[in-house]
Amino acid sequence: MISLVWNVRGAASDAFRRTFKDMMKQHKPDLAILLETKCSGDTAKKVIQHLGFTNFIIKEAQGFVGESHRQYIHVKVQYQRDKEWFLMAVTSDCRKLIAMPTKMEIRRAIFSIGSLKVPGSDGLPSLIYKNNWEIMKGKLLVWEWTKQNGKWDIDKFNQNLPPEIVMEIICKPPPQAENDDDRRGWRPSHDGNFSINSTYKELRKWPSEEKTVWKQLWSWRGPQRAKIFLWTAMHKKLMTNQRRARIFGGVGDCTRCNGGQEDIFHVLRNCPKASTIWVNLVKTDEIPNFFQLEWDNWIETNL
Numbered sequence: 092m093i094s095l096v097w098n099v100r101g102a103a104s105d106a107f108r109r110t111f112k113d114m115m116k117q118h119k120p121d122l123a124i125l126l127e128t129k130c131s132g133d134t135a136k137k138v139i140q141h142l143g144f145t146n147f148i149i150k151e152a153q154g155f156v157g158e159s160h161r162q163y164i165h166v167k168v169q170y171q172r173d174k175e176w177f178l179m180a181v182t183s184d185c186r187k188l189i190a191m192p193t194k195m196e197i198r199r200a201i202f203s204i205g206s207l208k209v210p211g212s213d214g215l216p217s218l219i220y221k222n223n224w225e226i227m228k229g230k231l232l233v234w235e236w237t238k239q240n241g242k243w244d245i246d247k248f249n250q251n252l253p254p255e256i257v258m259e260i261i262c263k264p265p266p267q268a269e270n271d272d273d274r275r276g277w278r279p280s281h282d283g284n285f286s287i288n289s290t291y292k293e294l295r296k297w298p299s300e301e302k303t304v305w306k307q308l309w310s311w312r313g314p315q316r317a318k319i320f321l322w323t324a325m326h327k328k329l330m331t332n333q334r335r336a337r338i339f340g341g342v343g344d345c346t347r348c349n350g351g352q353e354d355i356f357h358v359l360r361n362c363p364k365a366s367t368i369w370v371n372l373v374k375t376d377e378i379p380n381f382f383q384l385e386w387d388n389w390i391e392t393n394l
């Protein structure tokens with residue numbers, strides 16, 4: 092496939108038309124991109140129609156040189172039997188296009204999706220981000236939206252965001268570790284280098300084997316009724332709607348959020364009503380882990 096890109100001065104002139112037609116004869120481009128700020132509206136349309144192309148898109152010039160305008164045409168091209176690909180023609184100041192999405196842009200994206208859609212790999216519905224934006228904004232990870240090959244995960248965007256926002260985001264390059272090659276790192280140490288000292292400190296954090304969850308529970312210094320509640324919960328004997336429905340029949344759904352079965356984990360953590368409270372209590376950097384743990388680990392970790 093042949094494309095012709097030309098930053099033209101004076102596209103409305105006869106000289107341009109003659110030269111362009113010569114180039115057409117010589118190269119037979121399938122696609123031409125003309126960048127011309129001085130030619131607009133009907134004049135631009137007439138010029139293009141004279142060049143003999145059947146389809147065209149015009150993006151009118153905006154503002155002046157040096158101002159930050161996003162001017163681009165972004166199209167999906169499918170050429171004969173080739174795989175489809177994206178073509179982007181950018182004019183004007185492209186500093187904004189190559190920048191990472193700002194917090195405001197991410198906020199706009201999050202707030203524009205349905206409340207039960209899950210924007211990240213943490214499994215949290217966007218509702219939680221919306222209700223607790225001030226707390227949650229710090230934990231947004233852009234690379235969750237990239238694939239293993241480092242490119243944007245366009246399918247994931249399309250499932251979660253409106254098309255115009257998807258277009259805006261995929262115009263920007265996905266985040267990359269600044270030029271540095273990947274290397275192995277030892278997590279317990281600050282600089283990523285292995286050391287006996289950091290390993291020893293890490294191992295000391297491991298719970299000794301005798302200390303069971305039950306012992307932990309009974310040695311916890313809190314109100315007796317809270318202990319009994321936790322004990323009942325840990326034995327999964329709380330009378331949730333799911334349990335009630337199993338014993339007495341009826342529907343086991345959660346009546347607070349209508350978001351499916353109300354089991355013990357739903358009541359205590361996964362229900363949007365409950366998670367909204369947790370988000371305010373749990374330290375921000377521990378939130379992803381907090382919401383990802385399985386039941387047993389979750390109890391053990393948080394007891």
Ligand SMILES: [Zn+2]
Nearest residue numbers: 345347348362
């Ligand atoms: Zn619920």
